[in-house]
Amino acid sequence: VEPSTQGHSVVFPDGFIWGAATASYQIEGAAREDGRGPSIWDTFARTPGRVADGHTGDVACDHYHRYREDVGLMAGLGLGVYRFSTAWPRIVPDGSGPVNPRGLDFYDKLVDELLGAGITPYVTLYHWDLPQNLEDRGGWANRDTAYRFGDYAQAVHARLGDRVRTWTTLNEPWVSAFLGYCSGVHAPGRQSEADAFKASHHLLLAHGLAAQALTGELALTLNLAPVVTPAQALDPAAEISDVDREAVDRIDALLNRQFIDPALRGTYPPEVLEIAARHGGLDHIKDGDLAIINQPIDLLGINYYNPCIVEAAPGTPANEAYPGSEGIGFASLDVPSTAMGWPIIPSGLSSLLVRLSQDYPEVGLIVTENGAAFDDVVVGDRVPDADRVAYLDGHLRAAHAAIEAGADLRGYLVWSLLDNFEWAEGYHLRFGIVRVDYGTQRRLLKDSALWYRGVIQRNGIA
Numbered sequence: 001v002e003p004s005t006q007g008h009s010v011v012f013p014d015g016f017i018w019g020a021a022t023a024s025y026q027i028e029g030a031a032r033e034d035g036r037g038p039s040i041w042d043t044f045a046r047t048p049g050r051v052a053d054g055h056t057g058d059v060a061c062d063h064y065h066r067y068r069e070d071v072g073l074m075a076g077l078g079l080g081v082y083r084f085s086t087a088w089p090r091i092v093p094d095g096s097g098p099v100n101p102r103g104l105d106f107y108d109k110l111v112d113e114l115l116g117a118g119i120t121p122y123v124t125l126y127h128w129d130l131p132q133n134l135e136d137r138g139g140w141a142n143r144d145t146a147y148r149f150g151d152y153a154q155a156v157h158a159r160l161g162d163r164v165r166t167w168t169t170l171n172e173p174w175v176s177a178f179l180g181y182c183s184g185v186h187a188p189g190r191q192s193e194a195d196a197f198k199a200s201h202h203l204l205l206a207h208g209l210a211a212q213a214l215t216g217e218l219a220l221t222l223n224l225a226p227v228v229t230p231a232q233a234l235d236p237a238a239e240i241s242d243v244d245r246e247a248v249d250r251i252d253a254l255l256n257r258q259f260i261d262p263a264l265r266g267t268y269p270p271e272v273l274e275i276a277a278r279h280g281g282l283d284h285i286k287d288g289d290l291a292i293i294n295q296p297i298d299l300l301g302i303n304y305y306n307p308c309i310v311e312a313a314p315g316t317p318a319n320e321a322y323p324g325s326e327g328i329g330f331a332s333l334d335v336p337s338t339a340m341g342w343p344i345i346p347s348g349l350s351s352l353l354v355r356l357s358q359d360y361p362e363v364g365l366i367v368t369e370n371g372a373a374f375d376d377v378v379v380g381d382r383v384p385d386a387d388r389v390a391y392l393d394g395h396l397r398a399a400h401a402a403i404e405a406g407a408d409l410r411g412y413l414v415w416s417l418l419d420n421f422e423w424a425e426g427y428h429l430r431f432g433i434v435r436v437d438y439g440t441q442r443r444l445l446k447d448s449a450l451w452y453r454g455v456i457q458r459n460g461i462a
């Protein structure tokens with residue numbers, strides 16, 4: 001699939017969904033207000049050395065107090081959908097036990113504000129802010145956490161389900177399990193391969209239990225990436241050797257199929273079971289779990305930033321986030337990259353969407369995150385972020401090419417509406433199409449926001 005080159009106009013199908021995404025801990029602030037309990041990200045960020053420069057989400061974008069203004073910005077951009085997450089520790093401060101109605105009040109008001117502005121709310125129930133009390137009892141490595149998530153999902157649904165139709169259970173369980181419990185670069189910062197595989201399974205179980213408690217349109221959002229060799233990243237038709245093929249398949253199993261296959265087919269990839277068996281065993285996978293995990297869902301949410309580039313590299317130790325990746329090298333490419341250091345390869349989005357539609361035709365697709373951090377500069381009252389415009393332009397053209405090639409892509413949500421707390425990078429990296437001045441909390445539309453408003457208006461790229 002060759003994305004149409006910059007310059008030609010493209011029009012998306014009628015009814016294509018346009019929106020933007022955020023997450024609770026990254027924007028809300030108000031970390032101690034209205035009965036909110038501590039989460040693993042509060043603990044992690046307040047631990048010296050974990051997050052760049054000791055940044056925390058204590059204040060963030062102060063969205064908790066400024067949500068009306070922020071919904072006004074969204075309305076001005078013409079967003080059809082706003083994807084946000086609810087903070088579990090606001091709603092169930094201890095992770096289990098009593099529901100905190102004041103925590104739900106905030107989302108109740110936010111949903112009403114959105115609906116009043118003609119914007120459809122997409123709620124994600126878990127975007128990484130696990131109640132600390134549950135982590136103290138083992139976190140996602142403890143099976144009980146999945147059941148507590150089911151209870152929490154039910155509580156949110158009971159309050160918002162009359163107005164919210166589209167529900168996402170989890171955001172990127174791979175990141176939660178393997179950056180949180182294996183490499184330890186995300187909260188809770190643990191380093192155990194065995195716990196990471198347990199966490200992965202219990203997150204999937206949590207997805208299934210929550211899906212059973214919800215009604216409406218159900219989604220699961222995954223960080224998916226085409227896994228390719230360096231040569232294939234530049235030319236999808238490039239030849240691949242048998243040893244590189246094995247490397248690609250193993251990483252594809254760990255990153256992509258470990259989550260898609262249980263959720264959509266009720267099976268684990270054999271490679272994942274084999275690797276997990278060598279790292280702590282498989283006792284945590286109980287009879288009947290895969291049937292719970294394999295609930296019917298309507299949408300697969302895809303967060304795409306870049307392909308995963310690997311090749312056979314005999315003797316290489318396993319990558320910290322990929323147990324079982326011994327003998328595989330993670331390669332970088334000599335192509336332009338974002339401030340995050342992530343290579344800019346829009347064609348990876350086309351190939352990913354086309355592959356998913358071919359392999360999993362039963363589920364609709366939506367890009368729930370795509371975007372980029374760049375070193376923005378403010379010039380007077382403008383942020384001329386031509387690099388971000390080019391990134392978004394390229395990826396939207398790639399998404400359009402995938403639709404032309406038959407992918408069932410329903411919509412696109414940019415990451416992110418606002419500059420925000422970029423996890424281990426703190427506030428240094430800015431992903432927003434709206435700039436946030438953290439000193440004054442003033443919002444300023446970047447050129448990319450003005451450009452995106454035009455895209456939404458004409459349902460395509462001029």
Ligand code: PNW
Binds near residue numbers: 023172303369423
């Ligand atoms: C996603 N990786 O995170 C998250 O959903 C967002 O909250 C985040 O701000 C955004 O992408 C940008 O980082 C990821 O290392 C973090 O593969 C790390 C990875 C992938 C996604």
